[in-house]
Amino acid sequence: MEQEQTNNISTVYDPQAVEAKWYKFWEDNRLFHAEVDPQKQAFSIVIPPPNVTGQLHMGHALDNTLQDILIRFKRLQGYNTLWMPGSDHAGIATQIKVEEVLAKEGKTRYDLGRETFINRVWEWKGQYGSRITNQLRRLGASCDWERERFTMDEGCSKAVREVFVSLYEQGLIYQGHRITNWCPRCNTALSDIEVEHEEQPGHLYHVRYLVEGTDGEYVTVATTRPETILGDSGVAVHPDDGRYKHLAGKYLILPLIGRRLPLVADEYVDPSFGTGAVKITPAHDPNDFDMGLRHKLAEIVVINPDGTMAAETGKYAGMDRYECRKVLVNDLKEQGYLVKIDEHSHAVGHCQRCNTVVEPLVSKQWFVKMEQLAKPAIKAVTSGKIQFVPERFTKIYTNWLENIRDWCISRQIWWGHRIPAWYCECGEVTVSREDITVCSKCGGKVEQDPDVLDTWFSSGLWPFSTMGWPDDTAELKQFYPTSVLVTGYDIIFFWVARMIMMGLKFQENIPFKHVFIHGLVRDSQGRKMSKSLGNGIDPLEVIDKYGADTLRFMLITGNTPGNDMRFYWERVESSRNFANKIWNASRFVLMNLEGFEQDVTPDSKAFTLADRWILSRYNATVADVTRNLERFELGEAARMVYEFIWDEFCDWYIELAKSRLYNKEDDESRKVAQYLLHYVLSNIVKLLHPFMPFITEAIWQSLPHQGISIMTAGWPVEDTKLTNHEDEQLMGVIMETIKAVRNMRAEVNVHPGKKSQVILKMASCELKAKMEDNSGYIKTLAAAEPITILAASDVIPENAMTAVVSGVEIYLPLKGLIDVEKETARLNKELSNLDKELSRISGKLGNPGFTAKAPADVIEKEKAKQAEFVEKQVAIKERLEYLAQL
Structure with a gap:
């Protein structure tokens, strides 16, 4: 239908009025919604679901701007576009939020009980859960909000249970006592990629272990965590390390405790680190756990889940792990076991959610066997079926999958998808798609596993669970696999790899064809935005002041795939x-x-x-x-x-x-x-x-x-009939000529309203004819009148400023155009001011007191000013010399 133009847009652009009006218009007219239409080619994106606890930050703003650009582009091209929105239940993060609310009421989740607590979380979700999606609307995100999903809605939950049970039935999910990352604050196990390692200054403690049956012979081991000495069950050396060959088969005596420790040979040991002898604490270090399995060593748990020392540690029992460290080191020193303490910087794992230092602990957890799932996920990328943009992230992805460990998927919290496993006193474990109340083996009462699944388990199914799987839906047929995934490089392992593995396993197809990786938004100094630095920029404040379009365009200009960008x-x-x-x-x-x-x-x-x-x-x-x-x-x-x-x-x-x-x-x-x-x-x-x-x-x-x-x-389409390189070249010459004349007039301070004679000398007769036909442009936009166009052989005029552009010599006669005496006086005054400024800056930069104390960026700015003023000084002197000849 044809619309009447309003023809009366306001004199000043007001983004607040414009944006509120048109977003409502789009939603009211369902312009973001995609119906299944097999006759149209599909283009689909699933949104990286923001945490239900979240609010819009610059990373979200960039990520969703990139997605919206692609969706709007493809929608204009006529594709049947689906941008699937939704949010993640964010198990640990959401539970922490609600527990903080309860703490203000003087309660814990245990005071409420599981069912009442879960109801409180759903209430919290109902109150705050739409905050970030409403903020995405402010950004202009054209998501199909009619299809909005939540990782714990009925459909997604059904998909989660189907995947868990199916993997269990195939032997790919199992329960086992394994070492996991444990957060004493969140009181739950974490997967490897939920742990962020930060380089921190620390100490390396060198401790003597007595060799059994010798007269005072010791083996010195070095450790960064002396409190775990209490859980040692062995000491290892490299099999080729000659320093310890004579001790083969011997036992060492654990300081303070007196436990006998076998000295074992293991190729994992790095002979060049410390003394080449390392303590083995299988219950509190993942590498030690593996060595413990190889050498059948005991797993002695000495640290409790809350970070205090276990009862087995005797006098240290009940102490906080760091308090124990101080006391134990002092005891080692007093009893002559401590050789020395070195300064030592090392990577320390922190919980991604609460930043507490994690504790490796042995516990009974649910795991997914990853090797069988990882192999086809690697092949999908190395074969080119899935392409990373930029391509360099392919290697990062494949390296991680080639060295992947089994995935710990159980979490000791209440908010999330509860593990569908039931236990009976008879020992039977039943994993079921449907809830059960009695044991299928003995008919006795059963209890469901209290743990929930890792949040990333459900989000790994996102590309197909959001489209109705495990049902065979029309949406799956049209929009899966999706066209592109847009995400930051920081969640390639968390999310991208898992979606690829799950998609290939349960859809027998890739989940997306391209993975478009973007970088982080950093502050103007290149630092990561964080609360601790106080350098975060709230995108909503930018939108309130400048509008969403301005924020979006700022985020996209200068942005290159995979690279971080700075906010200015x-x-x-x-x-x-x-x-x-x-x-x-x-x-x-x-x-x-x-x-x-x-x-x-x-x-x-x-x-x-x-x-x-x-x-x-x-x-x-x-x-x-x-x-x-x-x-x-x-x-x-x-x-x-x-x-x-x-x-x-x-x-x-x-x-x-x-x-x-x-x-x-x-x-x-x-x-x-x-x-x-x-x-x-x-x-x-x-x-x-x-x-x-x-x-x-x-x-x-x-x-x-x-x-x-x-x-x-409709998106504009290239029409080759409109292409005319000859006209572009000629217009380019005319535009360069106009700019040159304007610059020359500005140099000699000609009043904009005053016309000036311009003489153009052409390199060719052909160009001369074309310029004569189109000289009106120069006359209009360069205040050039009259214009004289000369051939290449014509005489060059005297006493004129000159400039050269492609194929044209430009002359601006100065006689009668300027007052030479007045212009000379103006330039001399400007030169005098420049001399003063240069003298001031030179004095400043020559003062050791200034250069020693001033920040580097301040000094650089002064040097840049100095260079700029010198350049101006040279130009003015040249202009004065020229005027002196007139």
């Missing part, structure tokens, strides 16, 4: 200026469309050089932007749109068209200019729409148009 307020201002630029240009076009007939296409023979040039440049921009979006070079695509709109359409074509728009006597030329302004503007806002959806919708709706929204207006 100057770039926000620049993006805001760009929004204002296109708004004002659109307002100018709308004000000059009086009498415009959208359905009347002028004869191309009436097109001027400028008309043909802008069409050719527009066409090249369409091709370049489309190609870069298809290659996921979104930042480069944004740059091309920006440069065309600002540099070519606004700064040149609109200026070139003004005289035709204002000329009421030449109606045909005026209508051609109107047609091209409307044609190019209505299409370039489509090119810009994926990046800046709000302002482009507002402009498009104000222009004469057909259809309900820019979102459905």
Whole structure:
């Protein structure tokens, strides 16, 4: 349907009014919703589900802006686009939030009991769970909100249970006593990738272990965690280490405790580290656990789940693990076992959720066997079925999967998908798709496993659980596998690898064709944004002040796949200026469309050089932007749109068209200019729409148009008939000439309203003829009158400023144009001021007191000013020498 243009957009762009209005319009008209349509080619993305506890931060803003750009681009291209939204129940993080609320009431979850506590979490989710999805709306995210999912909704929960039971039936899920990462604060096991390792200063404690049956012979071992000495069940050396060959088969005596420890040979030991002898504490170190299995050593648990010392530690029982360390080290020293303490920096594991130092502990947990699942996941990427963008992340992904350990999936918390395993006193364990109440073996009462599944277990099923699996749905048939996954490199292991493994296992197909990896948003100094540094930027504050389009465009320009980017307020201002630029240009076009007939296409023979040039440049921009979006070079695509709109359409074509728009006597030329302004503007806002959806919708709706929204207006398509490299080259020469004349006039301070004679000497007769036909552009935009065009053999004028551009020598005669005496006085005054500034800066930089104390960036700024002033000084002196010859 044809819509009437409003033709009256406000004089100043107000993002708050525009964005609220048009997002509501999009949702009211269900423009984000995708129905299954087998006749249309599908393009789908599943959102990396934000934690239900979360709120929008810059990482979310970047990630979702990238996805929205791709979705809006493909929607404009006519694809049946589905952007599946949802949120993650975030087991540990959400439970911590609710327990914090309870703590303020003086209660714990145990006071409420499991069922009541879970109800409280659901209440909390109902109150706060939509916060981040509403914030994504503020960003302009065009998700299909009608299909919004939650990892613990009925459908996703059904998928989780089906996968667990199926893997258990195939022997890929098992229970076992294994060493896991344990968080004493969250009181649960963690998987390896839920532990963040931070390099921290510490100590290396060298301790003597007496060799049994000798007269005072010792083996010295080094440890960073002396409190775990109490759990030692052996000492290991490398089998080829000659220092310990004579001790083969011997036992050592554990200091303070007196336990006999076998001295074993194991190739895991690094002879160059410490003394080459390492203590083995199987219950409290993953590598020691493996050595313990190889040598059949006891697993002695000496640290409790809450981080206190266990009863087996005697006098140390009940102490906090770090308090125990101090006391034990002192005891070792007093009894003569402590050799020395060295400073030693090492990586310490912290819980990703609460930042508590994790404790490796042996406990009974549920695990997934990963080797069988990992092999096809590796092949899917190395064969090219799934492609990482940029490709370098392929190696990171494959290296991790090639060395993967079994995945600990049980968590000792209450919020999450409860493990579907039931235990009977008879010893029977039943894993079932349906809840059971009695034992199938003896008919006795059963109790369900109290643990829940790792949050990443359910999110690993996200691409197909959100589309209705395990049911065979129409959505799965059309939208799976999805087209691309957009995510940060920090969750390749957490999420990407697991989705690939689960998709291949349960759909027998990859979950997505491309993995588009982006970096982190850092502060202007390159630091990671964090609460501790106080350097975080709230994207909602940026949106409130500048608008979502400005934030989005700032995040995308200069962004390259896989690389971190820095947040600069100057770039926000620049993006805001760009929004204002296109708004004002659109307002100018709308004000000059009086009498415009959208359905009347002028004869191309009436097109001027400028008309043909802008069409050719527009066409090249369409091709370049489309190609870069298809290659996921979104930042480069944004740059091309920006440069065309600002540099070519606004700064040149609109200026070139003004005289035709204002000329009421030449109606045909005026209508051609109107047609091209409307044609190019209505299409370039489509090119810009994926990046800046709000302002482009507002402009498009104000222009004469057909259809309900820019979102459905169709993506511009390259038309090779519009390409004209010859016209582009000629227009380029004219534009360079205009800029050169403007620069020369500015150098000698010619008043903008004063006309100046310009002489152009051409390198060829062909170019001379073309410039004569199009000299009106130079006359209009460079205040050049009269213009004299000379052939290559003509005499060069004297007493004129000169410049050279491609194929053209430009002369600006100065006689009568400027007051030489007045201009000389002005330049001498400017030179005097520069001399003073240079003297001040040189004194500053030559002062040791300043250079020793001032920050490096302040010194660099002063040096940059000095270089800039020297350059200006040289230019002014050259200009004065020139004027002296006139």
